[in-house]
Amino acid sequence: MGKTILITGGARSGKSRLAEAQTLAFGRPATYIATAGIFDAEMADRIRQHQDGRGPDWALVEEQTDLARALRDTDGSGPRLVDCLTLWLSNLMLGDHDIPAATQAFLAELARQRDPVVIVTNEVGAGIVPENALARAFRDEAGRLNQRVAAVVDEVHMAVCGLPLKVKPHD
Template identity: 55%
Template sequence: MPERGRLTFVLGGARSGKSSHAEARVTALPAPWTYIATAQAFDDEMAERIALHRARREAGWETVDAPLDLAGALEAVTDGRPVLVDCLTLWLSNHMLADHDVEGESRRLADLLARPRGPWFVVSNEVGLGIVPDNALARRFRDAAGRLNQKVAAVADDVLFMAAGLPMRVK
């Protein structure tokens, strides 16, 4: 069992450079690296995004799809290698659309992230800085995402808030 690793939480808006920054941080470490992708391709726009993400990554990456069982995917990495989770917001959205207990899932995940077994980088979207959404589901998602982000930030060693591709250190 390796020593406790280090959790870096990369938070930011859409197109804020979260994924690129986290990937650069991971690939600065020795390979192999594990990329845990939470995206599910529901439509062409999403499929295109996922393909672009994959194409951008260099060799040395093992990619694991975990739209729902993110905890399982993290527990399967046992050799202390660097891991990138991209991203929490999609994972949460997948659970919400499946009508799962998102608070329970969020707690379980945060408990696991509190004990990283290597250098773990977790990417998430900040979605709460616009006008209150019109529809109740969007408000519910916004609340759940904010609570999840707080839980993860609380157990992270480093928290970065991205703006225009640049990190601001929050913790």
């Protein structure tokens, strides 16, 4: 299996920048598997800024719901970066997909990968309890998803103020 790394942290903690650097450290070119969709002008601007900052070393695969297929289709092409699991989870929840089945398919495919995979996710459980049911359900699902992924990857890093803190070292 190729090396797998999960990078987590809060909003604007530097997760994506650290993940991009880690992915390119495995070799070039790399593939950026983007889970974000463009739903408004602000999101379009955010996506454009991310793409402009990456440069020519990256191929782009956009996949909002079927991460297992995206991994399967890109294995053998070099290191991949999945950014991010929490947007993927939002897409699954809002599209009324089977989250346990999608998660299991993703984890099973992750275990089969030959090339490295770096995964970005958000740490959402450190704040207050949300007041609405959808936000609470999202927080709970994100926590479960992050725990399941962290259990199977080789390394887990937390981004704090743009700096990596290694949480789970590779043996």
